[in-house]
Amino acid sequence: MDERKRDSMIAYLRHRMEEYGIEPDDLASAIAGDQVTQKPARYQNATGNTWTGDGEMPQWLKQAISAGQRLEHFEVASASPVQDSQRKTIDWRDDPFAGSPLARQYTD
Known part of the structure; x- marks a missing residue:
């Protein structure tokens, strides 16, 4: 202007x-x-466009979904990440398989 x-x-x-x-x-x-x-944004793209999830879906998100992108791809990460003290810790001192492939943990 x-x-x-x-x-x-x-x-x-x-x-x-x-x-x-x-x-x-x-x-x-x-x-x-x-x-x-x-309300805080629930979805955001790389250029900074946001949507709270209320009302009609914005055009940028409609276009991305029609191009094959999933809605979950645009979800904003939660504001409260897991604290270090809440994470599961593993004590390897008494594990006979420590350092071997058998010691790997897979979480889903």
């Missing part, structure tokens, strides 16, 4: 705010409230 259009839009918004008695603080608190109530 060029500078003239921007200035024109700002003047228009200021005029409308005066007309309806809206103060800048009112606008700021409304915007802050909207940001708090927004």
